[in-house]
Amino acid sequence: MSTSTIKARIQLGDHGVATVRTLIAHPMLIDRTDPKTGARLPAHFIEDVEITLNGIPAISLEWGQAVSTNPLVAFELHGVKRGDVLGIRWKDNQGKTDAGEFPVV
Amino acid sequence: MQRFNQSVINPAEFVAALLIAGSVTHASATDIAETTQHDYWPGRDKTIPHVSGDTNFSDTYQDWKDAAAIAAARAAGKASHEVNFKDFRWLVKSLDAELVIDEGREVFHRQNANGQSCASCHGENGEKLKGAYANLPKFNERLGRVVVGPSQIEVCASERLGQQDWRVDTRANSVLDMYVASLSDGHVVDIDVGTDGPLKTAYLKGRDLFFKRTGQFHYACASCHTPPTVGNYLRGQRPTTFFGDASQYPIYHFPYALPGDDLAHVFTLQHQIRSCQQLSRMHQGTEGSPSMTAIEVFLKASANGYPMSIPTQQYNLDTDYLEQ
Numbered sequence: 001m002s003t004s005t006i007k008a009r010i011q012l013g014d015h016g017v018a019t020v021r022t023l024i025a026h027p028m029l030i031d032r033t034d035p036k037t038g039a040r041l042p043a044h045f046i047e048d049v050e051i052t053l054n055g056i057p058a059i060s061l062e063w064g065q066a067v068s069t070n071p072l073v074a075f076e077l078h079g080v081k082r083g084d085v086l087g088i089r090w091k092d093n094q095g096k097t098d099a100g101e102f103p104v105v
Numbered sequence: 106m107q108r109f110n111q112s113v114i115n116p117a118e119f120v121a122a123l124l125i126a127g128s129v130t131h132a133s134a135t136d137i138a139e140t141t142q143h144d145y146w147p148g149r150d151k152t153i154p155h156v157s158g159d160t161n162f163s164d165t166y167q168d169w170k171d172a173a174a175i176a177a178a179r180a181a182g183k184a185s186h187e188v189n190f191k192d193f194r195w196l197v198k199s200l201d202a203e204l205v206i207d208e209g210r211e212v213f214h215r216q217n218a219n220g221q222s223c224a225s226c227h228g229e230n231g232e233k234l235k236g237a238y239a240n241l242p243k244f245n246e247r248l249g250r251v252v253v254g255p256s257q258i259e260v261c262a263s264e265r266l267g268q269q270d271w272r273v274d275t276r277a278n279s280v281l282d283m284y285v286a287s288l289s290d291g292h293v294v295d296i297d298v299g300t301d302g303p304l305k306t307a308y309l310k311g312r313d314l315f316f317k318r319t320g321q322f323h324y325a326c327a328s329c330h331t332p333p334t335v336g337n338y339l340r341g342q343r344p345t346t347f348f349g350d351a352s353q354y355p356i357y358h359f360p361y362a363l364p365g366d367d368l369a370h371v372f373t374l375q376h377q378i379r380s381c382q383q384l385s386r387m388h389q390g391t392e393g394s395p396s397m398t399a400i401e402v403f404l405k406a407s408a409n410g411y412p413m414s415i416p417t418q419q420y421n422l423d424t425d426y427l428e429q
Contacts, residue, residue, distance in 0.1 A: 007203050025207075073337045094285055 006088050006100040010080075018080035018104060023072045024049075024086055030065040044094055046071070052087040053077065080104055106205045109220050120138075143319040146325040150310055154298045154406035159348040162331055165189040169349075186336050190343040194353050201359035202283065202416030205371055209284025212277050216268050221282070226265070231288045234386050238289035239352075240296065242402050245304045251307045254282045254355075255373055272390040274279060279371040283355050286415045294352045296406040300392040304402060307395075310404025314396060315347065320387030326400075329385070340384070351404040352413045372419075374401050 008022040024046065031043040049061035056079060079088075082104055089099035150162040152271035159166040169191035178188050185192055213223045213231060227233045242253045255273040258281050262271040271277045298308035315326045328334065329344045337344070351374055357372065358372035372380070375397050379389045388396040 007200065009198075009200055021200050023203060026202055070201070072200060 005098045006090070008086065008088060008100070008102040010086060010102060010104050010105055012080060012082065014083055016079050018077045018086075018094065019074070020077055020086065021072065021074040023070060024088075024090060025070055026090075026092065028065075028067055028071065035077045041096075044092060046090045046092045049073070049088070049090045052089075053080065054084055111121050118388075123140040124256070136148045144317060145313070145316045145333070146327040147204065147316075148327055148331050149312060149316045152403075154296070154308060155409045155413040156349045156407065158407065159189070159346050162346045162348075163189050163335060164334075165191070166348075169195070176216050186338075186343070188352070189336055191349060194350070194419070195414060198414070199357045199416040199418045200369075201239045201315050205280055205357060206281050206287050206416065209282075209287070212281050213284055217268060219267075219298050220264055223262075223266070230284060233274055234285055236292040238286045238415075239292040239294045242296070242304075242307070242405060243327070250395070251303055251398050251402060253373075253375065253393065254285060255279070255375070256398070257280060259393070274372060279355070279373065282373055283357070283371045283416070286355050286413070289413045290415045292413050294408045294411055296402065296409055298402065298406045300339040307399040308403040310396070311399035315403055320382075320385055325385070326381065326385075347404055349411045350408065350409045351401070352408040352411045353415065354416045355415070356419050357416050358419055374404060402421060 006022060007015055007025075008020060013019060017050040019071055025047055027044055028046065029041070029044045030039045031093050033039065045065055045067065046063050049059075049063065050057060051059040051061075059075065061073070063071070080086075084104045086102045086104060087099065088102065089097065091097040135301070148162065148427075152158055153161070157166060157170070158393065164369050165188050167185060168173060169175050173189070175192050175195055179192065192379060200230040210230070213227075214229075216222045224231070238254060239256070242251050244250070244256065245252045245260075255278050258278050259272050262268040262278075262281075268277070271281070296304065298305045315330075318325045318328070326347075330347050332346075335346050354372065354374040354377060356372050356377075358370045358376075364377075375390070375392045378397060378400055379392070382389045390400075
Protein backbone atom coordinates (compact mmCIF):
# COMPACT_ATOMS: atom_id res chain seq x y z
CA MET A 1 0.00 0.00 0.00
CA SER A 2 1.26 3.47 -0.67
CA THR A 3 0.17 7.00 -1.39
CA SER A 4 1.90 9.17 -3.92
CA THR A 5 4.82 9.93 -1.61
CA ILE A 6 4.63 7.55 1.35
CA LYS A 7 5.52 3.86 1.27
CA ALA A 8 5.35 1.68 4.33
CA ARG A 9 6.27 -1.90 5.12
CA ILE A 10 4.89 -3.29 8.32
CA GLN A 11 6.12 -6.58 9.72
CA LEU A 12 4.19 -7.91 12.69
CA GLY A 13 6.39 -9.86 15.07
CA ASP A 14 5.87 -11.51 18.44
CA HIS A 15 4.19 -9.88 21.45
CA GLY A 16 2.44 -7.24 19.38
CA VAL A 17 5.68 -5.60 18.26
CA ALA A 18 5.58 -4.36 14.68
CA THR A 19 8.69 -3.36 12.76
CA VAL A 20 7.73 -0.51 10.48
CA ARG A 21 9.84 0.93 7.68
CA THR A 22 8.49 3.92 5.88
CA LEU A 23 9.94 5.82 2.94
CA ILE A 24 8.78 9.33 2.15
CA ALA A 25 9.61 10.69 -1.28
CA HIS A 26 10.58 14.33 -0.78
CA PRO A 27 13.45 16.45 -2.11
CA MET A 28 14.39 17.72 1.41
CA LEU A 29 16.40 20.67 0.17
CA ILE A 30 18.37 23.05 2.30
CA ASP A 31 18.44 26.83 1.92
CA ARG A 32 21.04 27.42 -0.79
CA THR A 33 22.07 29.61 -3.71
CA ASP A 34 21.97 28.57 -7.32
CA PRO A 35 25.62 28.17 -8.36
CA LYS A 36 24.96 29.55 -11.83
CA THR A 37 22.70 32.52 -11.22
CA GLY A 38 23.42 33.29 -7.58
CA ALA A 39 19.71 33.37 -6.82
CA ARG A 40 18.56 32.12 -3.45
CA LEU A 41 16.73 28.81 -3.59
CA PRO A 42 14.62 28.48 -0.45
CA ALA A 43 14.67 25.40 1.69
CA HIS A 44 12.01 22.79 1.06
CA PHE A 45 11.87 20.14 3.73
CA ILE A 46 9.41 18.21 5.82
CA GLU A 47 8.84 19.85 9.18
CA ASP A 48 6.43 17.53 10.93
CA VAL A 49 5.57 13.87 10.65
CA GLU A 50 2.74 12.37 12.64
CA ILE A 51 2.34 8.60 12.98
CA THR A 52 -0.88 7.33 14.46
CA LEU A 53 -2.11 3.89 15.41
CA ASN A 54 -5.85 3.53 14.95
CA GLY A 55 -6.15 7.31 15.05
CA ILE A 56 -4.22 7.71 18.31
CA PRO A 57 -0.98 9.70 17.94
CA ALA A 58 1.94 7.34 18.50
CA ILE A 59 5.03 9.07 17.14
CA SER A 60 5.64 12.71 16.35
CA LEU A 61 8.73 13.80 14.43
CA GLU A 62 10.11 17.31 14.03
CA TRP A 63 12.61 17.58 11.24
CA GLY A 64 14.95 20.29 10.05
CA GLN A 65 17.20 20.89 7.09
CA ALA A 66 19.63 18.18 8.18
CA VAL A 67 17.39 15.31 7.14
CA SER A 68 18.35 13.89 3.76
CA THR A 69 16.34 13.41 0.59
CA ASN A 70 13.73 10.66 0.61
CA PRO A 71 13.91 10.00 4.33
CA LEU A 72 13.48 6.44 5.43
CA VAL A 73 12.19 6.01 8.97
CA ALA A 74 12.26 2.65 10.67
CA PHE A 75 10.89 1.97 14.11
CA GLU A 76 9.27 -0.63 16.32
CA LEU A 77 5.76 -0.06 17.57
CA HIS A 78 4.29 -1.98 20.51
CA GLY A 79 0.71 -2.99 21.06
CA VAL A 80 -0.04 -3.69 17.40
CA LYS A 81 -2.32 -6.44 16.19
CA ARG A 82 -3.68 -7.58 12.88
CA GLY A 83 -6.31 -5.23 11.50
CA ASP A 84 -4.86 -2.13 13.10
CA VAL A 85 -4.34 0.88 10.87
CA LEU A 86 -1.12 2.88 10.84
CA GLY A 87 -1.54 6.47 9.73
CA ILE A 88 1.36 8.56 8.48
CA ARG A 89 1.01 12.25 7.74
CA TRP A 90 3.67 14.82 6.90
CA LYS A 91 3.73 18.56 6.40
CA ASP A 92 6.60 20.56 4.95
CA ASN A 93 7.76 24.12 5.34
CA GLN A 94 6.05 25.21 2.13
CA GLY A 95 2.72 24.03 3.42
CA LYS A 96 2.46 20.90 1.28
CA THR A 97 1.17 17.82 2.99
CA ASP A 98 0.39 14.19 2.37
CA ALA A 99 -1.06 11.37 4.38
CA GLY A 100 -1.55 7.65 4.09
CA GLU A 101 -3.26 4.83 5.93
CA PHE A 102 -1.60 1.43 6.07
CA PRO A 103 -3.45 -1.56 7.46
CA VAL A 104 -1.49 -4.15 9.37
CA VAL A 105 -1.93 -7.50 7.70
CA MET B 106 61.30 -20.00 -19.50
CA GLN B 107 59.87 -23.41 -19.26
CA ARG B 108 60.09 -24.01 -22.97
CA PHE B 109 63.80 -24.70 -22.52
CA ASN B 110 62.86 -27.80 -20.59
CA GLN B 111 60.99 -29.40 -23.45
CA SER B 112 62.65 -32.46 -24.87
CA VAL B 113 61.98 -31.31 -28.41
CA ILE B 114 62.68 -27.70 -29.30
CA ASN B 115 61.16 -26.55 -32.52
CA PRO B 116 63.25 -24.30 -34.77
CA ALA B 117 61.13 -21.18 -34.31
CA GLU B 118 61.37 -21.32 -30.56
CA PHE B 119 65.07 -22.07 -30.77
CA VAL B 120 65.65 -19.00 -32.88
CA ALA B 121 63.51 -16.88 -30.63
CA ALA B 122 65.36 -18.12 -27.59
CA LEU B 123 68.64 -17.31 -29.28
CA LEU B 124 67.45 -13.82 -30.01
CA ILE B 125 66.52 -13.23 -26.42
CA ALA B 126 69.64 -14.82 -25.04
CA GLY B 127 71.88 -13.17 -27.62
CA SER B 128 70.89 -9.56 -27.57
CA VAL B 129 68.55 -7.36 -25.61
CA THR B 130 68.09 -4.97 -28.50
CA HIS B 131 66.50 -7.54 -30.73
CA ALA B 132 63.48 -8.45 -28.65
CA SER B 133 60.57 -8.64 -31.08
CA ALA B 134 56.85 -8.98 -30.69
CA THR B 135 57.12 -12.70 -31.31
CA ASP B 136 59.38 -13.15 -28.29
CA ILE B 137 57.03 -11.22 -26.05
CA ALA B 138 54.02 -13.14 -27.27
CA GLU B 139 55.71 -16.44 -26.65
CA THR B 140 56.69 -15.52 -23.14
CA THR B 141 53.19 -14.38 -22.16
CA GLN B 142 51.51 -16.82 -19.89
CA HIS B 143 48.10 -16.64 -18.36
CA ASP B 144 48.08 -17.65 -14.77
CA TYR B 145 44.83 -19.00 -13.51
CA TRP B 146 43.56 -19.30 -10.00
CA PRO B 147 42.74 -22.95 -9.36
CA GLY B 148 39.15 -24.12 -9.51
CA ARG B 149 38.03 -23.50 -13.09
CA ASP B 150 37.32 -27.15 -13.64
CA LYS B 151 35.09 -27.34 -10.58
CA THR B 152 32.53 -24.81 -11.80
CA ILE B 153 29.17 -25.90 -13.09
CA PRO B 154 26.49 -23.60 -14.51
CA HIS B 155 24.08 -24.15 -11.66
CA VAL B 156 23.80 -22.66 -8.20
CA SER B 157 24.29 -26.08 -6.64
CA GLY B 158 27.86 -25.96 -7.93
CA ASP B 159 28.63 -24.14 -4.71
CA THR B 160 29.02 -27.54 -3.07
CA ASN B 161 32.27 -27.90 -4.99
CA PHE B 162 33.58 -24.76 -3.34
CA SER B 163 32.04 -24.30 0.07
CA ASP B 164 30.19 -26.51 2.48
CA THR B 165 27.32 -24.08 3.02
CA TYR B 166 24.95 -24.64 0.09
CA GLN B 167 22.51 -26.67 2.14
CA ASP B 168 22.13 -23.71 4.50
CA TRP B 169 21.03 -21.17 1.92
CA LYS B 170 19.63 -23.02 -1.04
CA ASP B 171 16.14 -21.69 -0.40
CA ALA B 172 14.22 -19.59 2.08
CA ALA B 173 13.38 -22.58 4.26
CA ALA B 174 17.04 -23.55 4.46
CA ILE B 175 18.05 -20.02 5.48
CA ALA B 176 15.36 -19.95 8.15
CA ALA B 177 16.50 -23.33 9.46
CA ALA B 178 20.13 -22.20 9.52
CA ARG B 179 19.20 -19.05 11.40
CA ALA B 180 17.11 -21.00 13.86
CA ALA B 181 20.09 -23.28 14.41
CA GLY B 182 22.05 -20.20 15.41
CA LYS B 183 24.30 -19.93 12.38
CA ALA B 184 25.81 -16.50 11.90
CA SER B 185 25.98 -14.78 8.56
CA HIS B 186 29.57 -15.74 7.86
CA GLU B 187 28.79 -19.38 8.51
CA VAL B 188 26.28 -19.44 5.69
CA ASN B 189 28.62 -17.83 3.20
CA PHE B 190 26.95 -14.41 3.73
CA LYS B 191 24.08 -15.61 1.56
CA ASP B 192 21.40 -14.90 4.13
CA PHE B 193 20.77 -11.21 4.52
CA ARG B 194 20.20 -10.37 0.89
CA TRP B 195 17.34 -12.82 0.91
CA LEU B 196 15.69 -11.83 4.12
CA VAL B 197 14.94 -8.19 3.42
CA LYS B 198 13.72 -6.40 0.36
CA SER B 199 15.08 -2.92 -0.20
CA LEU B 200 12.61 -0.14 0.49
CA ASP B 201 14.78 2.64 -0.98
CA ALA B 202 14.84 0.86 -4.30
CA GLU B 203 11.07 1.25 -4.59
CA LEU B 204 11.56 4.87 -5.60
CA VAL B 205 14.02 3.84 -8.29
CA ILE B 206 11.54 1.30 -9.60
CA ASP B 207 8.86 3.99 -9.64
CA GLU B 208 11.16 6.17 -11.69
CA GLY B 209 11.91 3.23 -13.95
CA ARG B 210 8.20 2.66 -14.45
CA GLU B 211 7.80 6.30 -15.39
CA VAL B 212 10.64 6.06 -17.93
CA PHE B 213 9.11 2.85 -19.27
CA HIS B 214 5.89 4.69 -20.03
CA ARG B 215 7.54 7.90 -21.20
CA GLN B 216 6.43 8.68 -24.73
CA ASN B 217 8.67 10.07 -27.41
CA ALA B 218 7.61 12.57 -30.06
CA ASN B 219 5.63 9.89 -31.91
CA GLY B 220 3.77 8.78 -28.82
CA GLN B 221 5.77 5.57 -28.60
CA SER B 222 7.14 4.24 -25.36
CA CYS B 223 8.51 0.95 -24.12
CA ALA B 224 4.97 0.08 -23.11
CA SER B 225 3.82 0.33 -26.73
CA CYS B 226 5.52 -2.99 -27.48
CA HIS B 227 6.14 -4.51 -24.09
CA GLY B 228 2.73 -3.91 -22.60
CA GLU B 229 1.39 -1.68 -19.86
CA ASN B 230 3.45 -2.12 -16.72
CA GLY B 231 5.78 -4.40 -18.63
CA GLU B 232 3.28 -7.23 -18.97
CA LYS B 233 5.22 -8.97 -21.70
CA LEU B 234 8.57 -8.61 -19.93
CA LYS B 235 7.64 -10.54 -16.83
CA GLY B 236 10.33 -13.11 -16.22
CA ALA B 237 12.47 -11.88 -19.10
CA TYR B 238 15.34 -10.85 -16.85
CA ALA B 239 15.74 -14.39 -15.58
CA ASN B 240 16.81 -15.35 -19.10
CA LEU B 241 19.20 -12.47 -19.62
CA PRO B 242 21.98 -12.37 -20.85
CA LYS B 243 20.96 -14.05 -24.04
CA PHE B 244 22.03 -14.25 -27.65
CA ASN B 245 20.36 -11.62 -29.80
CA GLU B 246 20.15 -13.15 -33.28
CA ARG B 247 19.56 -9.91 -35.09
CA LEU B 248 22.54 -8.21 -33.46
CA GLY B 249 24.64 -11.34 -33.64
CA ARG B 250 26.00 -11.05 -30.12
CA VAL B 251 25.17 -11.88 -26.54
CA VAL B 252 23.47 -8.93 -24.84
CA VAL B 253 22.89 -8.04 -21.22
CA GLY B 254 19.95 -6.00 -19.96
CA PRO B 255 21.42 -2.50 -20.27
CA SER B 256 22.81 -3.23 -23.75
CA GLN B 257 19.45 -4.54 -24.92
CA ILE B 258 17.72 -1.46 -23.55
CA GLU B 259 20.23 0.81 -25.28
CA VAL B 260 19.74 -0.89 -28.65
CA CYS B 261 15.97 -1.11 -28.38
CA ALA B 262 15.58 2.48 -27.23
CA SER B 263 17.85 4.00 -29.83
CA GLU B 264 16.55 1.97 -32.76
CA ARG B 265 12.85 1.86 -32.01
CA LEU B 266 12.17 4.90 -29.87
CA GLY B 267 14.81 7.22 -31.21
CA GLN B 268 16.10 7.76 -27.69
CA GLN B 269 19.75 8.40 -28.26
CA ASP B 270 20.48 9.25 -24.66
CA TRP B 271 19.58 5.93 -23.05
CA ARG B 272 23.04 4.44 -23.45
CA VAL B 273 24.41 2.08 -20.84
CA ASP B 274 25.39 3.81 -17.62
CA THR B 275 22.96 6.69 -18.10
CA ARG B 276 20.30 7.33 -15.52
CA ALA B 277 17.39 6.39 -17.79
CA ASN B 278 19.08 3.16 -18.77
CA SER B 279 19.92 2.18 -15.22
CA VAL B 280 16.48 2.87 -13.75
CA LEU B 281 14.84 1.08 -16.68
CA ASP B 282 17.14 -1.87 -16.09
CA MET B 283 16.07 -1.91 -12.45
CA TYR B 284 12.40 -1.72 -13.40
CA VAL B 285 12.59 -4.51 -15.96
CA ALA B 286 14.52 -6.67 -13.52
CA SER B 287 11.87 -6.08 -10.85
CA LEU B 288 9.33 -7.64 -13.20
CA SER B 289 11.25 -10.89 -12.86
CA ASP B 290 11.25 -10.94 -9.07
CA GLY B 291 10.78 -14.54 -7.98
CA HIS B 292 11.43 -16.07 -11.40
CA VAL B 293 14.07 -18.78 -11.44
CA VAL B 294 17.22 -17.93 -13.38
CA ASP B 295 17.65 -20.09 -16.46
CA ILE B 296 20.55 -19.37 -18.80
CA ASP B 297 21.08 -22.21 -21.25
CA VAL B 298 24.83 -22.62 -21.51
CA GLY B 299 24.73 -26.37 -22.05
CA THR B 300 23.84 -26.27 -25.73
CA ASP B 301 26.70 -25.42 -28.04
CA GLY B 302 26.43 -21.87 -29.19
CA PRO B 303 27.35 -18.27 -28.42
CA LEU B 304 26.05 -18.44 -24.86
CA LYS B 305 28.15 -21.47 -24.06
CA THR B 306 31.19 -19.84 -25.62
CA ALA B 307 30.55 -16.73 -23.57
CA TYR B 308 30.13 -18.80 -20.42
CA LEU B 309 33.46 -20.56 -20.92
CA LYS B 310 35.22 -17.32 -21.75
CA GLY B 311 33.69 -15.62 -18.74
CA ARG B 312 34.74 -18.51 -16.56
CA ASP B 313 38.31 -18.20 -17.79
CA LEU B 314 38.28 -14.44 -17.24
CA PHE B 315 36.92 -14.90 -13.75
CA PHE B 316 39.79 -17.19 -12.84
CA LYS B 317 42.53 -15.36 -14.72
CA ARG B 318 45.06 -13.45 -12.69
CA THR B 319 45.58 -9.90 -13.82
CA GLY B 320 46.30 -6.41 -12.68
CA GLN B 321 48.69 -4.89 -10.20
CA PHE B 322 47.98 -7.45 -7.51
CA HIS B 323 47.97 -10.35 -9.97
CA TYR B 324 44.62 -11.37 -8.52
CA ALA B 325 41.78 -13.10 -10.24
CA CYS B 326 38.15 -12.53 -9.33
CA ALA B 327 38.35 -16.04 -7.94
CA SER B 328 41.16 -15.03 -5.60
CA CYS B 329 38.58 -13.43 -3.33
CA HIS B 330 35.45 -15.26 -4.41
CA THR B 331 36.56 -18.81 -3.68
CA PRO B 332 37.64 -20.42 -0.42
CA PRO B 333 39.58 -19.73 1.73
CA THR B 334 38.80 -16.02 1.29
CA VAL B 335 35.02 -16.39 1.25
CA GLY B 336 33.26 -16.24 4.56
CA ASN B 337 35.79 -13.80 5.95
CA TYR B 338 35.92 -10.02 6.01
CA LEU B 339 38.05 -8.27 3.44
CA ARG B 340 38.59 -4.48 3.43
CA GLY B 341 35.25 -3.99 5.08
CA GLN B 342 33.37 -6.22 2.67
CA ARG B 343 32.14 -9.77 2.82
CA PRO B 344 33.30 -11.89 -0.11
CA THR B 345 31.22 -14.88 -0.99
CA THR B 346 31.30 -17.51 -3.71
CA PHE B 347 29.97 -16.56 -7.11
CA PHE B 348 26.95 -18.84 -7.02
CA GLY B 349 23.50 -17.35 -6.72
CA ASP B 350 24.31 -13.68 -6.19
CA ALA B 351 23.87 -12.62 -9.80
CA SER B 352 20.13 -13.15 -9.39
CA GLN B 353 19.98 -10.13 -7.08
CA TYR B 354 21.38 -7.67 -9.61
CA PRO B 355 20.71 -4.89 -10.48
CA ILE B 356 20.88 -3.90 -6.85
CA TYR B 357 20.17 -0.65 -5.07
CA HIS B 358 23.63 0.22 -3.86
CA PHE B 359 22.96 2.42 -0.88
CA PRO B 360 24.68 4.73 -0.06
CA TYR B 361 26.99 5.07 -3.06
CA ALA B 362 25.73 7.24 -5.86
CA LEU B 363 26.61 6.90 -9.49
CA PRO B 364 28.98 9.68 -10.44
CA GLY B 365 27.17 12.82 -11.41
CA ASP B 366 23.88 11.43 -10.15
CA ASP B 367 21.80 12.39 -7.17
CA LEU B 368 19.47 9.55 -6.42
CA ALA B 369 19.68 6.60 -8.77
CA HIS B 370 22.00 4.33 -6.84
CA VAL B 371 21.51 1.42 -9.19
CA PHE B 372 24.33 -1.06 -9.56
CA THR B 373 24.02 -3.37 -12.52
CA LEU B 374 26.05 -6.55 -12.43
CA GLN B 375 28.70 -4.98 -14.64
CA HIS B 376 28.86 -1.94 -12.35
CA GLN B 377 29.65 -4.39 -9.59
CA ILE B 378 32.33 -6.07 -11.68
CA ARG B 379 33.86 -2.70 -12.49
CA SER B 380 33.82 -1.76 -8.85
CA CYS B 381 35.55 -5.01 -7.93
CA GLN B 382 38.09 -4.48 -10.70
CA GLN B 383 38.94 -1.02 -9.48
CA LEU B 384 39.38 -2.17 -5.90
CA SER B 385 41.58 -5.05 -7.02
CA ARG B 386 43.75 -2.81 -9.17
CA MET B 387 42.69 -4.31 -12.48
CA HIS B 388 41.83 -2.35 -15.57
CA GLN B 389 38.11 -1.72 -15.53
CA GLY B 390 36.11 -3.23 -18.36
CA THR B 391 33.68 -1.20 -20.41
CA GLU B 392 30.00 -1.67 -19.69
CA GLY B 393 28.50 -3.82 -22.41
CA SER B 394 31.79 -4.97 -23.92
CA PRO B 395 32.12 -8.63 -25.02
CA SER B 396 34.46 -9.61 -22.20
CA MET B 397 32.30 -7.99 -19.50
CA THR B 398 29.27 -9.64 -21.06
CA ALA B 399 31.09 -12.97 -20.94
CA ILE B 400 31.79 -12.56 -17.23
CA GLU B 401 28.14 -11.65 -16.68
CA VAL B 402 27.03 -14.78 -18.54
CA PHE B 403 29.30 -16.84 -16.33
CA LEU B 404 27.98 -15.27 -13.13
CA LYS B 405 24.34 -15.38 -14.15
CA ALA B 406 24.62 -19.01 -15.24
CA SER B 407 26.20 -19.77 -11.87
CA ALA B 408 22.85 -18.68 -10.44
CA ASN B 409 20.83 -21.09 -12.57
CA GLY B 410 18.10 -22.63 -10.46
CA TYR B 411 18.03 -19.71 -8.03
CA PRO B 412 15.09 -17.29 -7.91
CA MET B 413 15.61 -13.64 -8.73
CA SER B 414 15.17 -11.19 -5.91
CA ILE B 415 14.76 -7.60 -7.02
CA PRO B 416 14.96 -5.20 -5.22
CA THR B 417 17.02 -6.61 -2.42
CA GLN B 418 18.78 -4.97 0.48
CA GLN B 419 22.45 -4.71 -0.24
CA TYR B 420 24.02 -4.56 3.17
CA ASN B 421 23.39 -6.52 6.29
CA LEU B 422 21.89 -3.90 8.57
CA ASP B 423 21.12 -6.47 11.23
CA THR B 424 23.95 -6.22 13.69
CA ASP B 425 22.66 -8.74 16.21
CA TYR B 426 25.43 -11.08 15.19
CA LEU B 427 27.96 -8.68 16.70
CA GLU B 428 26.48 -9.21 20.09
CA GLN B 429 26.73 -12.96 20.06
